[in-house]
Amino acid sequence: MRELTRAEEEVMQVLWKIKKGFVKEILEHFDEPKPAYNTISTIVRILQDKGFVSHKAYGRTHEYFPVVSKNEYSKTHLNTFVNDYFSNSFEKMVSFFAKEKSISVKEMEEIMKIMEGEVKKQKTK
Amino acid sequence: MRELTRAEEEVMQVLWKIKKGFVKEILEHFDEPKPAYNTISTIVRILQDKGFVSHKAYGRTHEYFPVVSKNEYSKTHLNTFVNDYFSNSFEKMVSFFAKEKSISVKEMEEIMKIMEGEVKKQKTK
DNA sequence: AATGTACAACGAATAGATTAGTTATGCAAC
DNA sequence: GTTGCATAACTAATCTATTCGTTGTACATT
Numbered sequence: 001m002r003e004l005t006r007a008e009e010e011v012m013q014v015l016w017k018i019k020k021g022f023v024k025e026i027l028e029h030f031d032e033p034k035p036a037y038n039t040i041s042t043i044v045r046i047l048q049d050k051g052f053v054s055h056k057a058y059g060r061t062h063e064y065f066p067v068v069s070k071n072e073y074s075k076t077h078l079n080t081f082v083n084d085y086f087s088n089s090f091e092k093m094v095s096f097f098a099k100e101k102s103i104s105v106k107e108m109e110e111i112m113k114i115m116e117g118e119v120k121k122q123k124t125k
Numbered sequence: 126m127r128e129l130t131r132a133e134e135e136v137m138q139v140l141w142k143i144k145k146g147f148v149k150e151i152l153e154h155f156d157e158p159k160p161a162y163n164t165i166s167t168i169v170r171i172l173q174d175k176g177f178v179s180h181k182a183y184g185r186t187h188e189y190f191p192v193v194s195k196n197e198y199s200k201t202h203l204n205t206f207v208n209d210y211f212s213n214s215f216e217k218m219v220s221f222f223a224k225e226k227s228i229s230v231k232e233m234e235e236i237m238k239i240m241e242g243e244v245k246k247q248k249t250k
Numbered sequence: 251a252a253t254g255t256a257c258a259a260c261g262a263a264t265a266g267a268t269t270a271g272t273t274a275t276g277c278a279a280c
Numbered sequence: 281g282t283t284g285c286a287t288a289a290c291t292a293a294t295c296t297a298t299t300c301g302t303t304g305t306a307c308a309t310t
Contacts, residue, residue, distance in 0.1 A: 007298060013209065023257080038300050041258070046297090060306050061257065074210040075225060078218070081206065084138065085199040091232040093203070094219060095239040100200060105247045107216040108240040114220040115233040122230045132268060148287080161270050166288070168268085185276050186287065 001068070001076045002050045011043045012052060012066065012073070020056075020065035126193070126201045127175045136168045137177060137191065137198070145181075145190035 004012060014029040015021065023041045027034060044064050047053045052073075055062040086092040094111075097103050103111075129137060139154040140146065148166045152159060169189050172178045180187040211218040219236075222228050228236075 005297060009209075035298090036300050037257085038302095039298070042260095042299075045259085070210065071221070071225075074206075075222075075227065078206065078222065079227065081199075081203065084134075085195065085203075089232070090222065090228045091235045091239075094236045096196070097200075097203065097215065098236075098240055098243045100196075102200065102204065103215045105244050107214070108244050110216045111219045111223075112237050112240055114216075115223055115237055118223045119230050119233055130267060160268090162287085163271075163289095164269050167270085167290095170289085171267090 001073070002052075004052070004073070007039075007043055008047055008050075008052075011040060011047060012070075015053060015064060015066045016070040020063055022061060022063055026064070126198070127177075129177070129198070132164075132168055133172055133175075133177075136165060136172060137195075140178060140189060140191045141195040145188055147186060147188055151189070 010030075011026060014026050018025065018029065023037060023044060026044070027037060027040050030040075044053060044055075048055065048064075052066065052068045053064050054067045055064045057063075082088055082090055082093050086096065094103075098108060135155075136151060139151050143150065143154065148162060148169060151169070152162060152165050155165075169178060169180075173180065173189075177191065177193045178189050179192045180189045182188075207213055207215055207218050211221065219228075223233060
């Protein structure tokens with residue numbers, strides 16, 4: 001999967017949020033100072049070339065929507081990150097952040113609960 | 126903290142690995158086709174401007190070393206990622222990956238063990 | 251049909267990243 | 281000291297990303 005540039009990622013974040021939209025609607029979700037209409041228009045067409053979005057045509061106007069989900073994209077990119085920074089070990093990554101206290105006790109307890117459920121599910125298979 | 130571009134990140138990965146090195150040494154850690162000496166030289170000077178590396182001068186030759194650790198950088202960037210893709214919740218991120226089976230049962234068990242230790246440490250404080 | 255409006259398509263202009271050639275300087279060998 | 285080599289600094293060339301002005305076409309209004 002291709003990487004998203006800064007500007008492309010911002011547009012994707014809006015599209016993931018609103019599910020689908022015309023350029024004008026995407027634009028509305030940008031903070032001031034808003035970029036020009038044409039800027040967004042160009043970026044969505046690039047995103048379309050890269051295969052991240054597609055569109056439905058209503059006459060001459062296009063309604064764009066993501067074809068790569070936020071989940072798919074984040075999955076690919078966290079995997080790359082874990083590979084580059086934690087020699088491909090989730091365990092190393094999570095334990096580093098647990099130790100660095102970027103994860104609260106409450107969050108850790110929640111994570112453990114979910115993992116126990118997943119471990120059980122796997123083992124009964 | 127500034128972001129690293131693709132090329133810059135590759136040089137940083139080498140420097141984090143070798144701890145310190147002259148341009149020539151950094152170059153040796155690149156796969157074929159190796160970039161030109163000057164390319165690496167330019168990139169380390171950019172990294173120096175951005176505050177990621179510094180150097181010790183031996184006469185006219187420079188030995189470069191990271192001033193931002195891999196841990197610091199990965200911490201900043203995973204935090205950004207978690208913020209952008211999981212509304213700043215580690216729990217959401219980890220449980221997403223647990224469910225998506227990017228984490229093996231063995232890894233989950235290890236993570237739980239570490240978290241239990243951390244939770245205990247926090248609570249006795 | 252003529253005029254106006256909205257929007258996609260195109261393309262130009264700028265900015266930022268990447269790559270590498272050229273130059274200049276310090277040092278070593280003679 | 282002169283020559284040659286290594287390397288840092290500078291700079292040019294190319295490439296990629298970003299931004300937005302301009303153009304042309306479809307559609308609506310009159």
